Amino acid sequence: MSKQQKKKTKTGSHKSKRQGRSNHRKSYHRNFHRDPQDLLKKHPEEELELSDYYDGDVSKLVTGLVVSRKGPVYIVRWQSGYMPPPKFWSEEQTPLQLGDELSCIARREGKAAVIGDIVHFLWEQSDLALGLIVAVELRDNALVRADALGRRPQTLAANLDRIWIVSALDPQPKSGLIDRYLVAAHVNHINVGLILNKVDLFMDEEHVDELESFLEPYRSLQVPILLLSATEGDGVDQLNDYLKAERSVFVGHSGVGKTSLLNSLIPGLDEAVTEVSDATGKGQHTTTTSTLYTLEHGGEIIDSPGIRSFGLWDMPPEQLKDHFSEFLEYAEQCYFHNCTHLHEPKCAVLDALDRGEIHIERYENYVRIYDDLLDESTEAY
Ligand SMILES: Nc1nc2c(ncn2[C@@H]2O[C@H](COP(=O)(O)OP(=O)(O)OP(=O)(O)O)[C@@H](O)[C@H]2O)c(=O)[nH]1
Ligand SMILES: [Mg+2]
Ligand SMILES: [Zn+2]
Structure with a gap:
């Protein structure tokens, strides 16, 4: 398989109403390892289902940027690292150059990769791909x-x-x-x-x-x-x-x-x-x-694909107010230090709203989102 290009399919996605289970939430940062070489040592070759090609030499890890994904296949732009020897390529394949894009599949922690991630992969021929992603760099955001x-x-x-x-x-x-x-x-x-x-x-x-x-x-x-x-x-x-x-x-x-x-x-x-x-x-x-x-x-x-709705993740309702930036300058003057700006007396945000200094539509959305988050966090098991 040579250089991969991505083309869109036309399948739709179906999303039903969200039923929050916030207690089950885990930080998405948890999956990431600072040192991909440690990860290779932790999961021996058999566990990663590597072919004989990989000889256990962790210096053979290669780095790339995920530029797209289609099902199990990630398209990765090769950025640095080890160049496979000529014997790696089959007769019909043209060896890639740095900067080229290739298909990869992922194992273990590599499966957490998303577009924009820097990933570490091994050259590994399979039916679907040329590379096997085994680790994802820590993200900036x-x-x-x-x-x-x-x-x-x-x-x-x-x-x-x-x-x-x-x-x-x-x-x-x-x-x-x-x-x-x-x-x-x-x-x-x-x-x-x-x-x-x-x-x-x-x-x-x-x-x-x-x-x-x-x-x-x-x-x-x-x-x-x-x-x-x-x-x-x-x-x-x-x-x-x-x-x-x-x-x-x-x-x-x-x-x-x-x-x-x-x-x-x-x-x-x-x-x-x-x-x-x-x-x-x-x-x-x-x-x-x-x-x-x-x-x-x-x-x-x-x-990115158009979305129908966007549900906030891992957001306790009482923290929502900190992310409406125009509330912040007033919030310091609220009587209660943990004021939610919903019903409390002497609320400086509600006063600013009355004076027209906070936009009503933004405030109403704040209340709506707060209520949604509250519904999720109190939903029974
Ligand atoms: N008149 C006009 N039509 C536009 C403009 N931009 C996009 N369109 C039309 O809007 C329609 C949707 O455009 P798309 O680019 O497919 O929209 P999208 O946001 O990528 O949609 P999804 O891929 O479904 O998320 C197409 O018929 C475009 O021709 C514009 O500036 N003016
Ligand atoms: Mg589009
Ligand atoms: Zn307040």
Whole structure:
């Protein structure tokens, strides 16, 4: 098998209502080992199901960056490490060079790898792949959500500089989703930016008002807000200025134009996009796998599948308030030091809300998310 390229399949994903079991939650950091060589020693060759090719020499570990995943196969960009000897390659294979991408499968701790992870692998020929990932480098950060049942963390991408939350007036934007992303990014110390795409469709007066009222709650937060048109190219240069110095990810509902933005940023890229459904007003979940692209002038951007909802992971309800950044300057003046800003007397956040200094929509989303988290944490077994 030679260099692998990734193409999208069109299978949908089904998510049912979340049923939180927060007591079962475990830190996702637990799986990671600092020293992959220790890991190889811990799990002998037989346990890793290695072929005879691997002779127990841990210096044969190779390092790469996960740029995509499809089922059990990870696409890894080879970054450094041991070059396999000529005998490794079969007759029909062309030996890879550093920087090339190859298919890998994973064993043991390697299975925790996600897009953006630095992984350690061994050269290992199999039906599916050329490499076997056995360890994942500790992450700087990760975008994590609760899985559909709310029982496990689902890591969407690792080692990010910025999350671009993409929306459009069509499909209808949901500020609740944006606020959940903002919280998840804040928890993990990842910068954010808001993109309002498809502005070419919303230039008339009526839509401009709608657009402004949608964006208003976010205007006072310290986050960049970009109004763009992926299809017309408006504002794309401004976005490029951010992207070129960072590794970032486009997230949001299906149909908002994440892949279209990628297509406009990378000349010649022609990834599949699909119209928003007339019947439901929603996107059609065209992108099904996250993929990392390297931009010509620097920077890396990950296109991700549109999501229906985003459940916060490992968030005790009483900590939520710390991740609504505009509350923080007032919270110090609340009478109770552990004020939740929900019902307490002498609450400085509620006073600021009354004075219009905190946006009502953001506050209402805070209450909604708080209630959701409370439901999860008190759910009976
Ligand atoms: N008018 C207009 N249409 C756009 C723009 N950007 C995207 N679209 C259209 O919106 C539809 C959805 O775009 P996609 O790029 O597939 O959206 P996506 O966010 O990648 O969707 P998923 O992959 O399903 O998550 C397509 O029909 C695009 O042509 C834009 O700036 N203006
Ligand atoms: Mg897409
Ligand atoms: Zn308060």
